[in-house]
Amino acid sequence: MEVLNKPDSLSAAAPVAPDVNRRGDIIRAAGRLFRQKGYNGTTIRDIADAVNMRSGSPFYHFKSKHEILFSVTTEGIEVMLKNLEMVIANAQPARECFESCMTTHMNYLLGPGRDFAWVMLYESRLLDPTERAIVHRMSARYEAVFSGVLDRLAASGDLLDASTIARKLILGAMNWSAQWYDDKGASNPQAIAQHLCALVLTEKN
Amino acid sequence: MEVLNKPDSLSAAAPVAPDVNRRGDIIRAAGRLFRQKGYNGTTIRDIADAVNMRSGSPFYHFKSKHEILFSVTTEGIEVMLKNLEMVIANAQPARECFESCMTTHMNYLLGPGRDFAWVMLYESRLLDPTERAIVHRMSARYEAVFSGVLDRLAASGDLLDASTIARKLILGAMNWSAQWYDDKGASNPQAIAQHLCALVLTEKN
């Protein structure tokens, strides 16, 4: 009885259930669950429950559970890459540019991107080879751009080591913070970024 | 027909199947599989296959799959903690002590402890609260000992920041290396440890 879902007593009222972007709802819910319980520890039923659907319905929006994982993952890496490129676009001195990159990375990783970035960092290895290759290509692009930032730092004398190993170590220090950072703790993303900058950069004059 | 398994033609020969430490075999195989496929992506049948058992037999040695995860995890953190305490026991100047700690950590993490340490770092969160609390207590002890090393560095002027955040960042740079380090690549654990030391310590005179 479709008519029951079309109340005519309140014309021009907001729709009861705004059907737009249920796909986005699923991705957000899946991201949170994948971070909390892992990809293989999360069932389609968990995800469906979280968005008030029945267990078969997510497959109307995604053809498989893997596709949901892939969507969560690409959301994470795409936003991080876009953020980084925006920071780079602002022409800043090497040191300030680096500090902006770090702060931006931490703000997303520990803030609005917590679930997406986590899944990208820790669960995307469970994708099958084709999908994983796509994710890997985007991560490689992120690293390549970041590498340019480090090269400028080395040229200006603000960083003693801009090697591949140094790059991996710096990114690792940041990414690992997703494991211990506490929303409700005393610290915050900016402070962590500043500590890391001070730790790896040469003393300012 | 037990007699078939007892060849009498070769008295004093090594036993065909040295039944000792099948438990250790299971832990090692499980560690490798948990790292490759994740805890929830690994089945009891995978583990049993890897050690040439039938699917029900691991439960003769462990009362549940969780107990296997717990055993792999504690093996990892126990060895790391023991290694760290051995390094500390050698009275060395602060800077050399730190460098030894880093090298020892990396050698285990990327070498013989690759599977155990990985599972401890990335899969132990799937344990239930009681078991997780035990693991957390041991990790906290590791951090506390490491914290003492950093305090000495700060006192000698070799490190500018020995705060909790700095400690987490340094440990994170190391632990993340488990994600990208390649056995067959050009680098090695000692080199990585040295890069990290150079990155965070003040310049040597």
Add this chain to the structure above:
DNA sequence: CCTACCGATCGGTAGG
């Protein structure tokens, strides 16, 4: 430690 098995749950689908 194996054989034989169980109940529960899982990802996914047909049809509407």
Add this chain to the structure above:
DNA sequence: CCTACCGATCGGTAGG
């Protein structure tokens, strides 16, 4: 997007 369902697989157990 729901209902109703399926085949496969999972962790675990009884009995030897």
